[in-house]
Amino acid sequence: MKIEFKNVNFNYDNDVVFSNLNLEIKEGEFVGLVGNNGTGKSTIIKLIAGIVKAKSGEIFNDFHSVGYLSQVNINKRNSFSANVREIVSLGLKKKPFSFMTKKDYQKVDDILHKMGIYELRNKRLDELSGGQQEKVRFAEVILSNPDLILLDEPTTGIDEVSKQEIKNILKSLLKEKKTIVMVSHMQEDFPEGCRFIDLDKEEK
Amino acid sequence: MALVYILNPLDAFSYSFFVRGFVVLILLSLILPVIGIRLAGKGFSMISDTLSHTSLAGIALGLVIGILPVWTSIIFSLISAFLIEIIRRKLPKHQDLALTIILAFSLGLVGILSQFAPSSNFESYLFGSPFSLKTTDLIILSVVVVVGLIYEVLFYRSNMALSYDENECKANKMPVIFLSFLDTAITSIIIAVASNMIGSLLVASFISIPVAAGLKISHSSKGSHLASVIISLISSIIGLFIAYTFSLHVGGIIVMTNILGLIICFISSSINAKKCN
Numbered sequence: 001m002k003i004e005f006k007n008v009n010f011n012y013d014n015d016v017v018f019s020n021l022n023l024e025i026k027e028g029e030f031v032g033l034v035g036n037n038g039t040g041k042s043t044i045i046k047l048i049a050g051i052v053k054a055k056s057g058e059i060f061n062d063f064h065s066v067g068y069l070s071q072v073n074i075n076k077r078n079s080f081s082a083n084v085r086e087i088v089s090l091g092l093k094k095k096p097f098s099f100m101t102k103k104d105y106q107k108v109d110d111i112l113h114k115m116g117i118y119e120l121r122n123k124r125l126d127e128l129s130g131g132q133q134e135k136v137r138f139a140e141v142i143l144s145n146p147d148l149i150l151l152d153e154p155t156t157g158i159d160e161v162s163k164q165e166i167k168n169i170l171k172s173l174l175k176e177k178k179t180i181v182m183v184s185h186m187q188e189d190f191p192e193g194c195r196f197i198d199l200d201k202e203e204k
Numbered sequence: 205m206a207l208v209y210i211l212n213p214l215d216a217f218s219y220s221f222f223v224r225g226f227v228v229l230i231l232l233s234l235i236l237p238v239i240g241i242r243l244a245g246k247g248f249s250m251i252s253d254t255l256s257h258t259s260l261a262g263i264a265l266g267l268v269i270g271i272l273p274v275w276t277s278i279i280f281s282l283i284s285a286f287l288i289e290i291i292r293r294k295l296p297k298h299q300d301l302a303l304t305i306i307l308a309f310s311l312g313l314v315g316i317l318s319q320f321a322p323s324s325n326f327e328s329y330l331f332g333s334p335f336s337l338k339t340t341d342l343i344i345l346s347v348v349v350v351v352g353l354i355y356e357v358l359f360y361r362s363n364m365a366l367s368y369d370e371n372e373c374k375a376n377k378m379p380v381i382f383l384s385f386l387d388t389a390i391t392s393i394i395i396a397v398a399s400n401m402i403g404s405l406l407v408a409s410f411i412s413i414p415v416a417a418g419l420k421i422s423h424s425s426k427g428s429h430l431a432s433v434i435i436s437l438i439s440s441i442i443g444l445f446i447a448y449t450f451s452l453h454v455g456g457i458i459v460m461t462n463i464l465g466l467i468i469c470f471i472s473s474s475i476n477a478k479k480c481n
Binding site: 046067069081124 | 244247361362364365367369371373377419423
C-alpha cells in the first residue's frame with residue numbers, strides 16, 4: 001500500500017498553495033510534513049484523507065482505512081453532549097445502523113486504560129485540558145485501527161507534559177510500524193526515525 | 205381585567221380536546237429535545253428558530269391559498285433547510301448570516317401573507333393551541349414522530365460522529381453529504397409539522413430549553429438525551445394542567461414551565477458542583 005502525488009496542484013480561490021507537487025509515502029513509514037505557514041502541510045493531509053479535492057494532478061492512495069486527527073477548535077465543543085467514553089467508542093462504530101455491544105465497550109475501556117485516561121471517561125471534552133482532549137482524540141483514532149493515520153498538528157497548544165505523553169504515543173505507533181503522516185511546525189515534536197518532507201524545499 | 209376560570213384538573217381527561225393536547229405534547233416531548241441535542245452538538249441551535257418561522261410562512265401561504273397548511277409549511281421548511289445547508293457548506297463563515305436572512309425573509313413573508321389569512325386561525329399557529337387540534341393532526345404527528353424516533357435510533361452513532369468531527373467521517377469514507385442532507389430533511393419536516401400543531405414559539409422552546417437543562421445535569425450523550433426528554437415531558441404536562449385549570453394560554457405557560465425546569469436544573473447542578481468541591 002502507498003500514497004503517491006503526481007503533479008498535484010491546489011489553490012484556494014486565487015491563492016496557489018502548491019503546484020506540480022510530487023511525493024510518495026510507503027507502507028510502514030512515519031512521514032513528518034514540515035514547512036512554513038501557507039506551504040500547504042494541512043492541505044496535503046486533507047487531500048490524502050479525501051476531505052478536499054486537488055485542482056489538477058493525480059493522487060493515488062490504496063490504504064483501506066484512514067484515521068484522521070484534525071486541528072480542532074476546542075470552544076466549538078462546549079455544547080457537544082458526548083463524554084470521553086462515548087467519543088472514544090466512535091473509533092469502533094460510527095456508521096448508520098451500528099450499535100455498541102458490551103464487548104465493544106470493553107475494548108473502549110481497554111484503550112482508555114492504555115492511554116491513561118480511564119479516570120476521565122465520564123467527563124465531557126469541554127471539562128478537559130487541551131492535552132487531555134488530544135489524548136481522547138488519539139484514543140478514538142487508534143481504536144479504529146486504521147491502515148493509515150493522518151495527524152494535523154496534534155501537539156499544538158498543549159502543555160509540555162502532555163506534549164511528552166503524545167510523543168510517547170507517537171513512538172509506540174512508530175514501533176508498531178503504523179503508516180503515519182503528521183504535520184507540525186516544530187521538528188522536535190516528531191519521534192526519532194521519522195522521514196521529513198520539507199515543503200519549503202519541494203517544487204512550488 | 206380578564207376573568208380567570210378555575211377548573212378541576214381531574215375533570216380534564218373527560219374532554220377529548222384535552223386528551224388530544226396531552227398526547228400531542230407527549231409525542232413532541234419525545235422527539236423535539238432529541239433533535240435539539242443534535243443541533244446543539246453541531247453548534248446550530250438557531251436553525252430550529254429559523255425553520256419554525258419559515259414553517260409559519262408556509263402555514264400563512266396554505267391558509268391564504270386554501271391548502272392544508274401542514275403541506276405548505278413542510279415544503280417551505282424543506283426549501284429553507286436545504287438553502288441553509290448549502291450556504292453552510294459553500295460559505296461556512298456566513299452560516300449565522302444565512303439563518304438571519306432566511307428568518308427575516310420568512311417573517312417578512314408572514315407579515316404580508318397574514319394580512320390575507322383568516323386572523324383567528326393564524327394566531328394559534330404562532331403561539332400554539334394544543335387544545336384546538338383535530339384527530340387528523342394527531343395521526344399526521346404520530347407518523348412523523350415514530351419515523352423520527354426510528355431515524356434517531358438507527359442513525360444515533362453516525363449523527364454523533366458527524367457532530368464530533370465531520371472531516372474525520374469524510375476520511376472514513378462515510379457518505380457525509382448524504383447523511384447531512386437526510387438529517388436536514390428529517391429535522392425540517394418534524395419542525396414544520398410540530399409548528400403546525402403547537403405553534404412556532406413552542407417548537408423553538410421545546411428544541412432549546414430542555415436541551416440546555418439536560419446538558420447541564422448530565423455528562424453523557426445518552427444521559428443528556430434522556431434528561432432533556434424527561435424535563436420536557438414533566439414541564440409540558442405540568443404546564444398543560446396549569447393552563448387548563450386556570451384557563452391560561454397553553455403555549456405561553458409551557459414555555460414558562462420549561463424555563464422553570466431549566467432554572468431548577470441549573471441550581472441543582474451548581475449545588476452538586478459545590479458538594480463535589
